[in-house]
Amino acid sequence: xxxxxxxxxxxxxxxxxxxxxxxxxxxxxxxxxxxxxxxxxxxxxxxxxxxxxxxxxxxxxxxxxxxxxxxxxxxxxxxxxxxxxxxxxxxxxxxxxxxxxxxxxxxxxxx
Amino acid sequence: xxxxxxxxxxxxxxxxxxxxxxxxxxxxxxxxxxxxxxxxxxxxxxxxxxxxxxxxxxxxxxxxxxxxxxxxxxxxxxxxxxxxxxxxxxxxxxxxxxxxxxxxxxxxxxxxxxxxxxxxxxxxxxxxxxxxxxxxxxxxxxxxxxxxxxxxxxxxxxxxxxxxxxxxxxxxxxxxxxxxxxxxxxxxxxxxxxxxxxxxxxxxxxxxx
Numbered sequence: 001x002x003x004x005x006x007x008x009x010x011x012x013x014x015x016x017x018x019x020x021x022x023x024x025x026x027x028x029x030x031x032x033x034x035x036x037x038x039x040x041x042x043x044x045x046x047x048x049x050x051x052x053x054x055x056x057x058x059x060x061x062x063x064x065x066x067x068x069x070x071x072x073x074x075x076x077x078x079x080x081x082x083x084x085x086x087x088x089x090x091x092x093x094x095x096x097x098x099x100x101x102x103x104x105x106x107x108x109x110x111x
Numbered sequence: 112x113x114x115x116x117x118x119x120x121x122x123x124x125x126x127x128x129x130x131x132x133x134x135x136x137x138x139x140x141x142x143x144x145x146x147x148x149x150x151x152x153x154x155x156x157x158x159x160x161x162x163x164x165x166x167x168x169x170x171x172x173x174x175x176x177x178x179x180x181x182x183x184x185x186x187x188x189x190x191x192x193x194x195x196x197x198x199x200x201x202x203x204x205x206x207x208x209x210x211x212x213x214x215x216x217x218x219x220x221x222x223x224x225x226x227x228x229x230x231x232x233x234x235x236x237x238x239x240x241x242x243x244x245x246x247x248x249x250x251x252x253x254x255x256x257x258x259x260x261x262x263x264x265x266x267x268x269x270x271x272x273x274x275x276x277x278x279x280x281x282x283x284x285x286x287x288x289x290x291x292x293x294x295x296x297x298x299x300x301x302x303x304x305x306x307x308x309x310x311x312x313x314x315x316x317x318x319x320x
Contacts, residue, residue: 019200028189035185035309039314051314052311070295076132087145095153107165
Protein backbone atom coordinates (compact mmCIF):
# COMPACT_ATOMS: atom_id res chain seq x y z
CA UNK A 1 0.00 0.00 0.00
CA UNK A 2 3.09 2.21 0.02
CA UNK A 3 2.79 4.20 -3.19
CA UNK A 4 -0.91 4.71 -3.64
CA UNK A 5 -2.18 6.44 -0.58
CA UNK A 6 -4.70 8.63 -2.41
CA UNK A 7 -7.83 9.62 -0.57
CA UNK A 8 -10.93 7.74 -1.54
CA UNK A 9 -9.07 4.57 -2.37
CA UNK A 10 -11.67 2.72 -0.39
CA UNK A 11 -11.31 -1.01 -0.43
CA UNK A 12 -10.02 -1.27 -3.99
CA UNK A 13 -6.92 -3.17 -4.92
CA UNK A 14 -5.31 -5.22 -2.24
CA UNK A 15 -8.23 -6.22 -0.05
CA UNK A 16 -9.21 -9.40 -1.88
CA UNK A 17 -7.14 -12.58 -1.83
CA UNK A 18 -4.39 -12.68 -4.46
CA UNK A 19 -5.13 -14.99 -7.38
CA UNK A 20 -2.04 -16.79 -8.62
CA UNK A 21 -0.77 -16.53 -12.20
CA UNK A 22 -1.33 -20.28 -12.55
CA UNK A 23 -5.09 -19.84 -11.97
CA UNK A 24 -5.28 -17.15 -14.66
CA UNK A 25 -3.40 -19.36 -17.11
CA UNK A 26 -5.82 -22.23 -16.45
CA UNK A 27 -8.77 -19.90 -17.04
CA UNK A 28 -7.13 -18.82 -20.31
CA UNK A 29 -6.60 -22.44 -21.39
CA UNK A 30 -10.28 -23.09 -20.61
CA UNK A 31 -11.32 -20.14 -22.78
CA UNK A 32 -9.17 -21.33 -25.70
CA UNK A 33 -10.55 -24.87 -25.33
CA UNK A 34 -14.15 -23.57 -25.42
CA UNK A 35 -13.25 -21.59 -28.56
CA UNK A 36 -11.92 -24.78 -30.17
CA UNK A 37 -15.20 -26.56 -29.33
CA UNK A 38 -17.12 -23.71 -30.99
CA UNK A 39 -15.11 -24.05 -34.20
CA UNK A 40 -15.61 -27.85 -34.11
CA UNK A 41 -19.39 -27.35 -33.72
CA UNK A 42 -19.31 -25.24 -36.88
CA UNK A 43 -18.06 -28.21 -38.89
CA UNK A 44 -20.38 -31.00 -37.78
CA UNK A 45 -23.81 -31.16 -39.36
CA UNK A 46 -26.13 -29.61 -36.80
CA UNK A 47 -29.58 -28.08 -36.97
CA UNK A 48 -29.26 -24.28 -36.96
CA UNK A 49 -31.34 -23.82 -33.79
CA UNK A 50 -29.42 -26.45 -31.84
CA UNK A 51 -26.11 -25.04 -33.02
CA UNK A 52 -27.07 -21.48 -32.03
CA UNK A 53 -28.21 -22.68 -28.60
CA UNK A 54 -24.96 -24.58 -28.02
CA UNK A 55 -22.80 -21.69 -29.29
CA UNK A 56 -24.58 -19.11 -27.14
CA UNK A 57 -24.40 -21.43 -24.14
CA UNK A 58 -20.64 -21.74 -24.59
CA UNK A 59 -20.37 -17.95 -25.06
CA UNK A 60 -22.21 -17.32 -21.80
CA UNK A 61 -19.80 -19.70 -20.02
CA UNK A 62 -16.85 -17.85 -21.58
CA UNK A 63 -18.32 -14.48 -20.59
CA UNK A 64 -18.79 -15.80 -17.06
CA UNK A 65 -15.17 -16.97 -16.86
CA UNK A 66 -13.91 -13.60 -18.11
CA UNK A 67 -16.10 -11.63 -15.70
CA UNK A 68 -15.44 -13.83 -12.67
CA UNK A 69 -11.64 -14.09 -12.92
CA UNK A 70 -10.25 -11.58 -15.41
CA UNK A 71 -12.62 -8.79 -14.37
CA UNK A 72 -12.34 -9.84 -10.72
CA UNK A 73 -16.08 -9.90 -10.17
CA UNK A 74 -15.68 -13.07 -8.07
CA UNK A 75 -13.81 -11.00 -5.49
CA UNK A 76 -15.99 -7.89 -5.51
CA UNK A 77 -19.11 -7.50 -3.40
CA UNK A 78 -21.77 -9.95 -4.46
CA UNK A 79 -24.34 -7.12 -4.52
CA UNK A 80 -22.45 -5.49 -7.44
CA UNK A 81 -22.66 -8.67 -9.54
CA UNK A 82 -26.36 -9.03 -8.77
CA UNK A 83 -27.16 -5.43 -9.75
CA UNK A 84 -25.07 -5.43 -12.92
CA UNK A 85 -26.28 -8.80 -14.20
CA UNK A 86 -29.96 -8.24 -13.37
CA UNK A 87 -30.10 -4.77 -14.94
CA UNK A 88 -28.29 -5.89 -18.11
CA UNK A 89 -30.40 -9.06 -18.44
CA UNK A 90 -33.61 -7.09 -17.90
CA UNK A 91 -32.80 -4.63 -20.71
CA UNK A 92 -31.63 -7.38 -23.08
CA UNK A 93 -34.79 -9.33 -22.19
CA UNK A 94 -36.92 -6.30 -23.13
CA UNK A 95 -35.27 -6.26 -26.55
CA UNK A 96 -35.70 -10.00 -26.96
CA UNK A 97 -39.42 -9.98 -26.15
CA UNK A 98 -40.38 -8.41 -29.45
CA UNK A 99 -37.68 -9.22 -31.91
CA UNK A 100 -38.20 -12.95 -32.49
CA UNK A 101 -41.95 -12.95 -33.24
CA UNK A 102 -41.79 -9.76 -35.25
CA UNK A 103 -38.92 -11.13 -37.30
CA UNK A 104 -40.76 -14.39 -38.01
CA UNK A 105 -43.89 -12.39 -38.96
CA UNK A 106 -41.84 -10.33 -41.40
CA UNK A 107 -40.37 -13.49 -42.90
CA UNK A 108 -43.93 -14.77 -43.54
CA UNK A 109 -44.92 -11.45 -45.13
CA UNK A 110 -41.97 -11.70 -47.47
CA UNK A 111 -42.56 -15.25 -48.61
CA UNK B 112 -15.73 22.61 14.07
CA UNK B 113 -15.38 20.76 10.82
CA UNK B 114 -15.47 22.84 7.69
CA UNK B 115 -17.94 20.79 5.67
CA UNK B 116 -17.16 22.51 2.38
CA UNK B 117 -13.41 21.96 2.44
CA UNK B 118 -13.89 18.37 3.53
CA UNK B 119 -16.25 17.76 0.62
CA UNK B 120 -13.60 19.10 -1.76
CA UNK B 121 -10.68 17.20 -0.26
CA UNK B 122 -12.46 13.86 -0.17
CA UNK B 123 -14.09 12.47 -3.29
CA UNK B 124 -16.61 10.53 -1.24
CA UNK B 125 -17.68 11.63 2.21
CA UNK B 126 -20.91 9.73 2.56
CA UNK B 127 -19.50 6.97 4.71
CA UNK B 128 -18.83 3.66 2.98
CA UNK B 129 -18.20 3.74 -0.78
CA UNK B 130 -20.93 2.09 -2.85
CA UNK B 131 -20.01 -1.58 -3.44
CA UNK B 132 -16.78 -0.87 -1.50
CA UNK B 133 -14.95 0.33 -4.62
CA UNK B 134 -13.51 3.58 -5.93
CA UNK B 135 -15.71 5.84 -8.03
CA UNK B 136 -13.60 5.31 -11.19
CA UNK B 137 -14.03 1.58 -11.03
CA UNK B 138 -17.76 1.84 -10.39
CA UNK B 139 -18.02 4.32 -13.27
CA UNK B 140 -16.30 1.86 -15.59
CA UNK B 141 -18.66 -0.91 -14.53
CA UNK B 142 -21.67 1.29 -15.27
CA UNK B 143 -20.19 2.18 -18.68
CA UNK B 144 -19.66 -1.52 -19.37
CA UNK B 145 -23.33 -2.26 -18.69
CA UNK B 146 -24.44 0.50 -21.06
CA UNK B 147 -21.99 -0.68 -23.73
CA UNK B 148 -23.30 -4.23 -23.26
CA UNK B 149 -26.70 -2.91 -24.27
CA UNK B 150 -25.26 -1.18 -27.36
CA UNK B 151 -23.71 -4.43 -28.57
CA UNK B 152 -26.80 -6.42 -27.57
CA UNK B 153 -28.95 -4.11 -29.70
CA UNK B 154 -26.60 -4.60 -32.66
CA UNK B 155 -26.49 -8.38 -32.31
CA UNK B 156 -30.28 -8.53 -31.94
CA UNK B 157 -30.63 -6.38 -35.07
CA UNK B 158 -28.37 -8.87 -36.83
CA UNK B 159 -30.48 -11.81 -35.63
CA UNK B 160 -33.67 -9.98 -36.68
CA UNK B 161 -32.37 -9.33 -40.19
CA UNK B 162 -31.04 -12.84 -40.59
CA UNK B 163 -34.20 -14.52 -39.35
CA UNK B 164 -36.49 -12.73 -41.79
CA UNK B 165 -34.22 -12.89 -44.86
CA UNK B 166 -34.72 -16.06 -46.89
CA UNK B 167 -31.37 -15.69 -48.69
CA UNK B 168 -29.01 -14.88 -45.84
CA UNK B 169 -25.48 -15.65 -47.08
CA UNK B 170 -23.01 -18.00 -45.37
CA UNK B 171 -19.83 -16.86 -47.07
CA UNK B 172 -16.98 -17.85 -44.72
CA UNK B 173 -14.64 -20.59 -45.99
CA UNK B 174 -12.29 -22.44 -43.62
CA UNK B 175 -9.37 -20.52 -45.07
CA UNK B 176 -8.87 -17.61 -44.77
CA UNK B 177 -11.98 -16.48 -42.85
CA UNK B 178 -12.38 -19.08 -40.08
CA UNK B 179 -8.64 -19.57 -39.58
CA UNK B 180 -8.19 -15.80 -39.27
CA UNK B 181 -11.18 -15.33 -36.97
CA UNK B 182 -10.05 -18.18 -34.69
CA UNK B 183 -6.53 -16.74 -34.60
CA UNK B 184 -7.97 -13.32 -33.74
CA UNK B 185 -9.97 -14.88 -30.89
CA UNK B 186 -6.87 -16.51 -29.41
CA UNK B 187 -4.85 -13.29 -29.81
CA UNK B 188 -7.56 -11.31 -28.01
CA UNK B 189 -7.75 -13.90 -25.21
CA UNK B 190 -3.95 -13.72 -24.89
CA UNK B 191 -4.18 -9.94 -24.58
CA UNK B 192 -6.62 -10.39 -21.69
CA UNK B 193 -4.15 -12.69 -19.96
CA UNK B 194 -1.30 -10.17 -20.28
CA UNK B 195 -3.67 -7.45 -18.99
CA UNK B 196 -4.43 -9.55 -15.91
CA UNK B 197 -0.68 -9.80 -15.25
CA UNK B 198 -0.34 -6.02 -15.72
CA UNK B 199 -3.06 -5.36 -13.13
CA UNK B 200 -1.47 -7.85 -10.70
CA UNK B 201 1.97 -6.25 -11.11
CA UNK B 202 0.50 -2.77 -10.68
CA UNK B 203 -1.27 -3.80 -7.46
CA UNK B 204 2.08 -5.02 -6.09
CA UNK B 205 3.65 -1.65 -6.95
CA UNK B 206 5.94 -3.08 -9.67
CA UNK B 207 5.61 -0.19 -12.10
CA UNK B 208 8.13 -1.28 -14.76
CA UNK B 209 6.74 -4.82 -14.90
CA UNK B 210 3.18 -3.54 -15.16
CA UNK B 211 4.13 -1.22 -18.05
CA UNK B 212 5.77 -4.15 -19.90
CA UNK B 213 2.63 -6.26 -19.55
CA UNK B 214 0.46 -3.35 -20.73
CA UNK B 215 2.72 -2.97 -23.78
CA UNK B 216 2.29 -6.70 -24.48
CA UNK B 217 -1.49 -6.22 -24.27
CA UNK B 218 -1.28 -3.32 -26.72
CA UNK B 219 0.81 -5.48 -29.07
CA UNK B 220 -1.83 -8.23 -29.08
CA UNK B 221 -4.57 -5.64 -29.53
CA UNK B 222 -2.77 -4.17 -32.53
CA UNK B 223 -2.24 -7.69 -33.93
CA UNK B 224 -5.97 -8.31 -33.61
CA UNK B 225 -6.72 -5.14 -35.58
CA UNK B 226 -4.14 -6.07 -38.23
CA UNK B 227 -5.61 -9.55 -38.75
CA UNK B 228 -9.13 -8.17 -38.79
CA UNK B 229 -8.30 -5.50 -41.38
CA UNK B 230 -6.74 -8.18 -43.60
CA UNK B 231 -9.90 -10.24 -43.25
CA UNK B 232 -12.00 -7.18 -44.13
CA UNK B 233 -9.93 -6.47 -47.25
CA UNK B 234 -10.24 -10.07 -48.34
CA UNK B 235 -14.05 -9.84 -48.14
CA UNK B 236 -14.11 -6.43 -49.84
CA UNK B 237 -12.11 -7.93 -52.72
CA UNK B 238 -14.80 -10.59 -53.02
CA UNK B 239 -17.38 -7.85 -53.49
CA UNK B 240 -18.75 -7.37 -49.97
CA UNK B 241 -20.09 -3.84 -49.43
CA UNK B 242 -22.29 -2.36 -46.70
CA UNK B 243 -25.17 -2.22 -49.19
CA UNK B 244 -24.54 -5.17 -51.50
CA UNK B 245 -22.76 -8.48 -52.00
CA UNK B 246 -22.60 -11.30 -54.52
CA UNK B 247 -23.98 -13.99 -52.20
CA UNK B 248 -27.48 -13.02 -51.04
CA UNK B 249 -29.27 -10.55 -48.79
CA UNK B 250 -27.66 -7.10 -49.10
CA UNK B 251 -28.25 -6.60 -45.35
CA UNK B 252 -25.38 -8.99 -44.65
CA UNK B 253 -22.75 -6.35 -45.42
CA UNK B 254 -24.41 -3.69 -43.29
CA UNK B 255 -24.66 -6.05 -40.33
CA UNK B 256 -21.18 -7.53 -40.78
CA UNK B 257 -19.39 -4.19 -41.07
CA UNK B 258 -21.60 -2.65 -38.37
CA UNK B 259 -20.96 -5.29 -35.73
CA UNK B 260 -17.29 -6.03 -36.43
CA UNK B 261 -16.57 -2.36 -37.16
CA UNK B 262 -17.94 -1.16 -33.83
CA UNK B 263 -15.98 -3.89 -32.08
CA UNK B 264 -12.78 -2.99 -33.94
CA UNK B 265 -13.34 0.66 -32.94
CA UNK B 266 -13.51 -0.47 -29.32
CA UNK B 267 -10.23 -2.37 -29.69
CA UNK B 268 -8.55 0.65 -31.32
CA UNK B 269 -9.78 2.98 -28.55
CA UNK B 270 -8.59 0.38 -26.03
CA UNK B 271 -5.07 0.35 -27.50
CA UNK B 272 -4.93 4.17 -27.27
CA UNK B 273 -6.39 4.11 -23.74
CA UNK B 274 -3.80 1.53 -22.62
CA UNK B 275 -1.04 3.60 -24.22
CA UNK B 276 -2.06 6.61 -22.13
CA UNK B 277 -2.35 4.49 -18.98
CA UNK B 278 1.06 2.87 -19.51
CA UNK B 279 2.69 6.30 -19.96
CA UNK B 280 0.95 7.77 -16.92
CA UNK B 281 1.53 4.75 -14.72
CA UNK B 282 5.19 4.50 -15.76
CA UNK B 283 5.70 8.13 -14.74
CA UNK B 284 3.92 7.59 -11.44
CA UNK B 285 1.01 9.90 -12.30
CA UNK B 286 -1.63 7.15 -12.30
CA UNK B 287 -2.52 4.79 -9.48
CA UNK B 288 -2.83 0.97 -9.64
CA UNK B 289 -6.59 1.50 -9.60
CA UNK B 290 -6.32 3.33 -12.95
CA UNK B 291 -4.58 0.28 -14.44
CA UNK B 292 -7.29 -1.97 -13.01
CA UNK B 293 -10.04 0.24 -14.51
CA UNK B 294 -8.41 0.17 -17.96
CA UNK B 295 -8.14 -3.61 -17.55
CA UNK B 296 -11.90 -3.84 -16.98
CA UNK B 297 -12.49 -2.04 -20.29
CA UNK B 298 -10.05 -4.31 -22.10
CA UNK B 299 -11.60 -7.52 -20.76
CA UNK B 300 -15.02 -6.24 -21.75
CA UNK B 301 -13.89 -5.76 -25.36
CA UNK B 302 -12.62 -9.35 -25.23
CA UNK B 303 -15.95 -10.51 -23.78
CA UNK B 304 -17.93 -8.88 -26.61
CA UNK B 305 -15.84 -10.74 -29.18
CA UNK B 306 -16.81 -14.01 -27.46
CA UNK B 307 -20.34 -13.34 -28.76
CA UNK B 308 -19.44 -11.78 -32.12
CA UNK B 309 -17.16 -14.68 -33.12
CA UNK B 310 -19.75 -17.51 -32.88
CA UNK B 311 -22.74 -15.43 -34.01
CA UNK B 312 -21.15 -13.74 -37.01
CA UNK B 313 -18.42 -16.21 -38.04
CA UNK B 314 -19.28 -19.74 -36.86
CA UNK B 315 -22.97 -19.39 -37.77
CA UNK B 316 -21.95 -18.27 -41.29
CA UNK B 317 -19.45 -20.98 -42.22
CA UNK B 318 -20.02 -21.75 -45.88
CA UNK B 319 -21.88 -25.03 -46.45
CA UNK B 320 -20.02 -27.83 -48.22
